[in-house]
Amino acid sequence: xxxxxxxxxxxxxxxxxxxxxxxxxxxxxxxxxxxxxxxxxxxxxxxxxxxxxxxxxxxxxxxxxxxxxxxxxxxxxxxxxxxxxxxxxxxxxxxxxxxxxxxxxxxxxxxxxxxxxxxxxxxxxxxxxxxxxxxxxxxxxxxxxxxxxxxxxxxxxxxxxxxxxxxxxxxxxxxxxxxxxxxxxxxxxxxxxxxxxxxxxxxxxxxxxxxxxxxxxxxxxxxxxxxxxxx
Amino acid sequence: xxxxxxxxxxxxxxxxxxxxxxxxxxxxxxxxxxxxxxxxxxxxxxxxxxxxxxxxxxxxxxxxxxxxxxxxxxxxxxxxxxxxxxxxxxxxxxxxxxxxxxxxxxxxxxxxxxxxx
Numbered sequence: 001x002x003x004x005x006x007x008x009x010x011x012x013x014x015x016x017x018x019x020x021x022x023x024x025x026x027x028x029x030x031x032x033x034x035x036x037x038x039x040x041x042x043x044x045x046x047x048x049x050x051x052x053x054x055x056x057x058x059x060x061x062x063x064x065x066x067x068x069x070x071x072x073x074x075x076x077x078x079x080x081x082x083x084x085x086x087x088x089x090x091x092x093x094x095x096x097x098x099x100x101x102x103x104x105x106x107x108x109x110x111x112x113x114x115x116x117x118x119x120x121x122x123x124x125x126x127x128x129x130x131x132x133x134x135x136x137x138x139x140x141x142x143x144x145x146x147x148x149x150x151x152x153x154x155x156x157x158x159x160x161x162x163x164x165x166x167x168x169x170x171x172x173x174x175x176x177x178x179x180x181x182x183x184x185x186x187x188x189x190x191x192x193x194x195x196x197x198x199x200x201x202x203x204x205x206x207x208x209x210x211x212x213x214x215x216x217x218x219x220x221x222x223x224x225x226x227x228x229x230x231x
Numbered sequence: 232x233x234x235x236x237x238x239x240x241x242x243x244x245x246x247x248x249x250x251x252x253x254x255x256x257x258x259x260x261x262x263x264x265x266x267x268x269x270x271x272x273x274x275x276x277x278x279x280x281x282x283x284x285x286x287x288x289x290x291x292x293x294x295x296x297x298x299x300x301x302x303x304x305x306x307x308x309x310x311x312x313x314x315x316x317x318x319x320x321x322x323x324x325x326x327x328x329x330x331x332x333x334x335x336x337x338x339x340x341x342x343x344x345x346x347x348x
Contacts, residue, residue, distance in 0.1 A: 012298070020294045038293045042300035049304065056305050063298030069288065070295040072239040074260035075246070076285040078267025083278060094339035102332030110324035119316030127320050131328055134299065135258035153306040154321060156299055161325050163293070169326060175333035180340070184333035188325050192300075195293035205289070211332075213261045220257065 006054065012062015019045050036164045038192055042156075074191070077209030084206050087179070095183060099211055102187035103218040106131040107226055126150040128227070129219055130158045133190040136216035144227050155190070162189020163196040178204040186211030235284025238276055242266045 005011060023037035023044070049059055081088065088095065110127040119127070125146035129137040134155050141151045166185040175181050178201040185193040186208025194212060198205030246266055247259030255262070270276040303310075310317055 016294070016297050020297060038296055038300065041294075041297045042303070045297070045301045046304045049301070056302060059301060060298065063301065066295055067298040070292075070299075071243050071260045071263075072236065072284075073288040073292050073295055075239045075243045075263035075267050076281070076288045078242075078264040078271065079278065079281055079285045080289070081264070082268055082271040085272075091336075091340060094336040097339055098332045098336030101335040102328045105331040106324060106328045109327045110320045113320040113323055114316040117316035117319055119313055119320070123313050123316055127317070127324075130321060130324065133258070133261070136261070139258075147309070149306050150309050152299075153303045153310060154317065156296070156303055157321055158325050159296065160300065161322065162329070166329060169329060170333055173330055173333070175329075175337060177337060177340075180333045180336045183336050184329040187332040188328035192293065192296050195296065198289055198292060209264070213257075213264055216261060217257060 006058055007061055009062040009065055012059045013065050014062070015045060015048070015059065016041070016063055016066045019048075033164055033168055036160065036196070038163055038195070039160045042160070070191070074209075074212070077194075077206065077212075080202055080206035081210055084203050087203060088207060088210065091179060094180075095207065095210070096214070098180070098183050099187050099214045100218055102131070102184070102211075103215050103222060104226075106188070106215075107219065107223055122147050123150070125227075127154060128223055130154045131188050131190065132216045132219045133212050136220055140220050140223055143224055156192070159189045159192025162193030166193050166196060167200055179207050182207035183211050187215045190215070232283045232287075235281040238270075238281050239263075239267075239284055239288075242270065 019041040020037060023040035026040060027035045027037050049056065107128045110130050111124050114124045114127050125144055126141060128144065129140045129151060132140065132155065134152055137151050137155050138148050141148050162185055166189055167181060170181045170184055175184055182197045182201065182204030185197050190212045194205060194208035197208040243260050243263040246263030249255065249262055250257060250259040271278060
């Protein structure tokens with residue numbers, strides 16, 4: 001009976017919501033950025049599954065329903081973009097230039113560092129689109145020939161990193177303007193970073209959402225060109 | 232609320248159709264975000280119709296990433312084998328991107344403001 005229940009969506013959905021609720025509580029209690037609700041939920045669910053020896057696939061039977069809502073949420077980002085269009089259009093030059101510079105510097109610094117540190121060809125390639133939202137990163141990696149599952153994992157790690165310390169790092173290096181901060185966090189750490197920006201500021205969050213799409217586009221076009229020289 | 236969700240899903244569906252139909256490497260939901268912008272700008276969709284559903288989804292956006300993150304556990308071995316280049320490159324590069332993106336935007340924003348005065 002227990003086995004049957006484990007394989008119903010109840011388990012995966014329930015565990016995800018429970019872990020997230022606890023993660024949020026911990027975050028509010030401690031006020032520490034290191035207790036980011038997403039990161040805490042991910043780690044606690046993984047530990048839970050490992051201890052009880054439950055395979056990821058069993059969890060995913062419910063998890064996929066939670067993940068499904070990511071699709072309409074990305075569509076929903078069009079709404080704050082529309083309501084704040086005047087502020088965004090007034091800055092279209094800086095926004096586009098920032099994203100373009102971010103896209104190029106991401107590919108060069110991620111792949112370059114991995115290459116210098118002796119990473120294998122598959123790791124160097126798989127790191128290239130790490131700042132791009134998962135579905136775009138996967139289609140890019142299929143073109144240049146990395147390992148798609150590894151890229152997916154690196155994209156999530158990058159997202160968590162941006163969500164945990166993105167805004168604090170930006171303030172530290174003098175990026176206090178919330179629109180520029182949203183642009184930086186969204187370009188560097190896509191949707192997970194955007195979720196954190198939305199908590200801080202709606203305009204910053206909207207611009208981060210715009211950066212997910214535009215950085216994805218820019219990297220999809222530029223990366224295959226950059227790797228022509230690498231071969 | 233229900234109308235809002237229906238509109239969001241319809242636009243995502245349209246985005247998926249365009250993405251797959253034309254073989255565009257941009258995912259359907261990102262195209263859907265563009266379609267939403269277009270629908271609002273042309274007045275086909277009113278903000279009030281989608282506001283409730285949108286606010287609900289966006290205030291819980293982080294939650295929807297959790298299952299994808301748990302998926303990392305499947306690749307622990309792969310990551311463990313080359314953890315040093317992976318960890319250093321991911322860490323350093325993420326900070327580099329934020330700095331470059333933010334500074335370029337600020338610099339140009341300031342430059343533009345300076346010209347206007």
